[in-house]
Amino acid sequence: MTLTPDTSPLSAIEARVLGTLMEKARTVPDSYPLSLNTLLLGCNQKSSRDPIMELMEADVATALASLKERNLVRESSGSRVTRFEHNFQRGVGVPEQSAVLLGLLMLRGPQTAGELRLNTERWYKFADISSVEGFLEELQDCSIEKGGPLVVKLNRAPGAREQRWAHLLCGPVDESHLVTGTVLRSVDFSTQDRIERLESEVATLRATVNKLCAELGIDPATPEQ
Structure with a gap:
């Protein structure tokens, strides 16, 4: 067949x-x-x-x-x-x-x-x-x-x-559907990339703050009075 x-x-x-x-x-x-x-x-x-x-x-x-x-x-x-x-x-x-x-x-x-x-x-x-x-x-x-x-x-x-x-x-x-899908996937990947970069930057900043607090003898979890 x-x-x-x-x-x-x-x-x-x-x-x-x-x-x-x-x-x-x-x-x-x-x-x-x-x-x-x-x-x-x-x-x-x-x-x-x-x-x-x-x-x-x-x-x-x-x-x-x-x-x-x-x-x-x-x-x-x-x-x-x-x-x-x-x-x-x-x-x-x-x-x-x-x-x-x-x-x-x-x-x-x-x-x-x-x-x-x-x-x-x-x-x-x-x-x-x-x-x-x-x-x-x-x-x-x-x-x-x-x-x-x-x-x-x-x-x-x-x-x-x-x-x-x-x-x-x-x-x-249906090519119009395919084009739309491609654009949406590209936006999703771009957003995910930005989120991952921001998370990485936040983790780096947090590590830096913790290091400084340790050197100064300050508890980073204790709010400033």
């Missing part, structure tokens, strides 16, 4: 489930295929995820049922606990390099070619950024007969030097 214009887009939860299975198959092969509980933990982990989700077991189970119907996920046999594995490459009909890029985009959201090359290190080692861009362009130029484009190159965000890429497995991308 190949995704086509007639195929309904993946939901955000289905994309998270599928991307997590693709990630764990490459990064923790000894624990793969995954049980439902392990898959849930992977979907909800705080690192290497954008956006961060707090899914319930029922959410993941529903997504798995839908993905199995699309032939993108399979149940594995030979275990007392039901385990699941992805069938993305064959299901979508793309080479390994393209599958890796789509998997990372599903898990981490829009990224530049440079970020994708760095983030795919544990999945697949691309020779250089040009090779990443080459596979992205192939995914963007997929003909309608082969299912249509699977990624899109976004407009350059305000203040950004490079354009980011996003997957289209969940349908068209």
Whole structure:
């Protein structure tokens, strides 16, 4: 089964489930295929995820049922606990390099070619950024007969030097939402940096005051009369 214009887009939860299975198959092969509980933990982990989700077991189970119907996920046999594995490459009909890029985009959201090359290190080692861009362009130029484009190159965000890429497995991308999110995250990081610097300065000043008080024989906790 190949995704086509007639195929309904993946939901955000289905994309998270599928991307997590693709990630764990490459990064923790000894624990793969995954049980439902392990898959849930992977979907909800705080690192290497954008956006961060707090899914319930029922959410993941529903997504798995839908993905199995699309032939993108399979149940594995030979275990007392039901385990699941992805069938993305064959299901979508793309080479390994393209599958890796789509998997990372599903898990981490829009990224530049440079970020994708760095983030795919544990999945697949691309020779250089040009090779990443080459596979992205192939995914963007997929003909309608082969299912249509699977990624899109976004407009350059305000203040950004490079354009980011996003997957289209969940349908068209709302760039205005992405730009807003990027700005808000930048503000959050900037505020956090200022807070950390202020806390450091306060700690330094407190240490200096304590040292002076000790030299003068004054208790810093005792208010001046």
